Amino acid sequence: MRKNMPEVSVCVVTYNQEKYITECLQSVVDQETDFDFEVLVGDDCSTDGTRRIVQEFAEKYPDIIKPILHSKNTGAFHNYVSVHNAAMGKYIAHLDGDDYWLPGKLQIQKSFLDSNKECNFVVTRITRLDEKGNCKPDKIDIRELPPNGFTRADIMVVGGIGAHSTKMYRVERRIEDYPNLFILDLFIHIEQIGEGRAYIVGNQPYAVYRENVGMLRMQSETVVSAICDTLAFFNQKYPHCNKYINTGALFCFLADIKHRRNTWKNTLFLWMKTFNPLSLILLFKYWRIKSMFSR
Numbered sequence: 001m002r003k004n005m006p007e008v009s010v011c012v013v014t015y016n017q018e019k020y021i022t023e024c025l026q027s028v029v030d031q032e033t034d035f036d037f038e039v040l041v042g043d044d045c046s047t048d049g050t051r052r053i054v055q056e057f058a059e060k061y062p063d064i065i066k067p068i069l070h071s072k073n074t075g076a077f078h079n080y081v082s083v084h085n086a087a088m089g090k091y092i093a094h095l096d097g098d099d100y101w102l103p104g105k106l107q108i109q110k111s112f113l114d115s116n117k118e119c120n121f122v123v124t125r126i127t128r129l130d131e132k133g134n135c136k137p138d139k140i141d142i143r144e145l146p147p148n149g150f151t152r153a154d155i156m157v158v159g160g161i162g163a164h165s166t167k168m169y170r171v172e173r174r175i176e177d178y179p180n181l182f183i184l185d186l187f188i189h190i191e192q193i194g195e196g197r198a199y200i201v202g203n204q205p206y207a208v209y210r211e212n213v214g215m216l217r218m219q220s221e222t223v224v225s226a227i228c229d230t231l232a233f234f235n236q237k238y239p240h241c242n243k244y245i246n247t248g249a250l251f252c253f254l255a256d257i258k259h260r261r262n263t264w265k266n267t268l269f270l271w272m273k274t275f276n277p278l279s280l281i282l283l284f285k286y287w288r289i290k291s292m293f294s295r
Helices: 021-029 050-060 076-086 105-115 152-158 185-193 220-237 239-259 264-273 279-293
Strands: 008-014 037-043 065-069 091-096 119-129 135-137 168-170 197-210
Touching: 008 021, 008 076, 008 105, 021 037, 021 050, 021 091, 037 050, 037 076, 050 065, 065 076, 091 105, 105 119, 105 168, 105 197, 119 185, 152 185, 152 239, 152 279, 185 197, 185 220, 220 239, 220 264, 239 264, 239 279
Parallel strands: 008 037, 008 091, 037 065, 119 197
Antiparallel strands: 091 168, 119 135, 119 168
16 A cells, blocks of 8 residues: 555645745755655745745656645644645654755654654754854753653653654654644644654754744743643643643743743743642753753
């Protein structure tokens, strides 16, 4: 049944990213692999030159690029879902249209998933690129990461362990039902890991993440509020994970105090509402790992 299907589907979502989409798509088609892959590009009815560039790539690489061109603006969420639902691959990778990949990204992730059946998704390290063109490495030290990967509980505490543009997951973990949450990145990580594991693969960056551009580059307080909503949702869905959710809320509160964010009342309320005394112990267990993912 899978003989003529691609091993990997790359899902690119874009809207008004004329400045970046060429570099994004070229970084994908230039990936050297020992397997076939398709590239699904969802353009959410862009009003600049983005759609023209996507169509040019589809004409140049007709066996790889498959454009999904919306006739009207559907919003970032519906664009994401439509592209991921159209994926035919055994594994699905995601890339935002303003980010791009570095050589070797697809191969190292696909090979890892092939060899580690308990792993449901993988991410990679990133290089951050600011508006002035300055690159900053992440703070991840592979030697200090959990040797057996991350569990669902770990992600509830640490939060996202990688940029969404670095992710590859098994098609069986594709989400069918989404809650009414403003930002879904953390929700997707927690749900897709299931009872399995997630890993950061490779000891070098395999993607470049543009800071402060794009559809979801929001103010930190907006992101914190979304994280609180997500943790509150999972406290209801997975009450047996309460101590980890409470620890995640505590980390958010401490970060709010450190950065003097106005959301400190929200995170304090969530920590008190979900209070578990074990969070004070777990705080020290996760402190070093959490610091690698904090900005």
